[in-house]
Amino acid sequence: MPKEVASLEHYKGETLFGHPEGTIAKSVLDRLRAVDQELSAKDYETLVVLNPSDGSERTRKKGETDEVKIDEETAARMRGSIMIHNHPRGTAPSLEDFMISLENRVLESHVYHSGGRYIMRFNPDMDVHAREVLRSAAQIAYSESKPIVDRKFLAGELGDHEAWHELMSRSWERTAEYVPELFTYTVESK
Numbered sequence: 001m002p003k004e005v006a007s008l009e010h011y012k013g014e015t016l017f018g019h020p021e022g023t024i025a026k027s028v029l030d031r032l033r034a035v036d037q038e039l040s041a042k043d044y045e046t047l048v049v050l051n052p053s054d055g056s057e058r059t060r061k062k063g064e065t066d067e068v069k070i071d072e073e074t075a076a077r078m079r080g081s082i083m084i085h086n087h088p089r090g091t092a093p094s095l096e097d098f099m100i101s102l103e104n105r106v107l108e109s110h111v112y113h114s115g116g117r118y119i120m121r122f123n124p125d126m127d128v129h130a131r132e133v134l135r136s137a138a139q140i141a142y143s144e145s146k147p148i149v150d151r152k153f154l155a156g157e158l159g160d161h162e163a164w165h166e167l168m169s170r171s172w173e174r175t176a177e178y179v180p181e182l183f184t185y186t187v188e189s190k
């Protein structure tokens with residue numbers, strides 16, 4: 001782990017699980033910032049998989065407006081990575097984003113959009129059992145959030161996209177409350 005300490009306002013205080021605060025390589029932060037700038041301006045989804053120790057790109061994949069299809073080769077490169085993709089509509093990470101990240105043992109999953117980003121962090125020391133606990137926590141959080149959001153949607157308080165966004169936001173916040181030692185969820189605005 002490089003010792004160079006970066007202090008960039010946008011990424012201040014950023015930590016990777018298992019790495020002390022302030023010791024993320026400057027090359028990683030620079031790369032994150034460049035990818036952020038690039039992806040948050042796009043109107044279609046793109047997936048970028050970064051090596052967390054030096055910020056180098058393991059692979060990238062161009063997708064459609066609402067999705068990027070993940071093939072086996074791409075999935076294989078995700079293990080232990082920082083996985084980044086964008087949501088042009090600005091919505092929070094989807095259930096599928098979470099599941100793909102968890103299954104492929106991603107360290108951090110970032111979703112960028114023009115107004116900021118969402119970060120899901122996964123404890124890298126999780127074994128099969130811990131991953132199952134986290135998966136269950138997410139499913140419970142989602143099931144609990146769904147009727148609350150559905151009521152607001154049916155009452156006309158939320159539109160389609162707002163409802164979807166609120167459902168996912170609530171789900172990840174709640175998951176992080178249930179198992180904070182396994183998962184954290186951060187929302188950053190620009």
Ligand SMILES: [Zn+2]
Nearest residue numbers: 085093094097
């Ligand atoms: Zn997504």
